[in-house]
Amino acid sequence: MRTALFRSTATLLAAGVATLLPAAAVAAPTPSPGATPVNRAGTSFLTATPITAGQPVRVDASIGDHLYWSFPATAGQVHEINATVTFPKGRSGASTWTVDVFDGLRRRQACTAGAQTPTVDAKASNVVLGCTLREVRSWAEPWSADPLPGTYVVRLSVIELPEPDLGAPIDVDLLVGTIADRGASADDGELAAPLVPNTKAGTVLNAVPPVDADADDESGSLAAWLPDLGSRWVWTGIGGVLAAVAGVVGFAVTRRPRRP
Incomplete structure (x- = not known):
């Protein structure tokens, strides 16, 4: 009786594992057919x-570089980032x-x-990183810091390593995949516009047209030459006049009368 129970339990477990394995294989991100490598x-x-989801990335870099990629995301999507850093040469310590x-x-x-911040020893030939x-x-x-539709930026970098290893060559393979797309969720609202950062640094937005200085000089009106009532030149002039009047009055009061 117990043997039959154990056999049935083992059969159910094997069936469950066989059912889960294909699902896991499907969920793993893979490059899109015909996608142009970056x-x-x-x-x-x-x-x-x-880059876009499913577009493979392979670059040559150096240890210590900060590498950036950006990809778009819409509501309902779940993205997974996989990166592999390969070390062609040996290193002096863990990183x-x-x-x-x-x-x-x-x-x-x-x-x-996913392994977002892994540590590998000096003998490892590569390191695998991941983030879902x-x-x-x-x-x-x-x-809140909930993810919203827009552009997302991926940064790959090393945060701890021996100083002699800085500048050593590395090969980086990265892939961003969409493992789920459930469409728009039943939220209380909708974002007016995707969160897309402005990457055009130095561009003047809504620039005001410059004023023509020659046009102001040719106006010729007296009001254009007179300072405003609140100008410091007006108050300086008023202060000078009052000081002169005070000086004259003080001299008249304090001077001695002449003898006949």
Whole structure:
């Protein structure tokens, strides 16, 4: 009786594992067919290289570089970031790496799964990083840090390492995948516009046209030459007149009368 019970339990467990394994394989992000590989990365938020979900990235970099990529996200999507850093040459000590994700307001987003900050020893040939983001909401309270539709920035960097290893060559493979797309959620509102950061630094927005100085000089009106009533020149002149009057009055009061 017990043997039959054990056999039935083992059969159910095996069936459950066989059912879960294909689901896990489907959930893992894979490159999109025909996607053009990206072979460059930005060095700041303003120069982040734009990519799309399913577009593979492979770049050559150096230890100590901060690498940036950006990708769009819409409401209902769940994204997973996988990165692999390969060390062609040996290193002198252990190092700690991290992958951070920021939204359009540069708010750091939390990871629900994945090795976001792994540490590898000097003998390791590579390090694997991962981050699964929360589902993007269509609307959220201003004080919350919930993910909203817009542009997200991925930053890959090393945070702890021996100083002699700085500048050593590395190979970076990165892939952003959409593991779920549930569409718009039943939130209380909807974002008016996606959170897309302004990457055009130095561009003047809503510029006021300059005033022509020659046109002002040619006006010729007397009012244009007179200072305003609240100008310091007006009050300085009034103060000078009052000082002169006070001096004359004081001299007249204090001088001695002449003898006949």
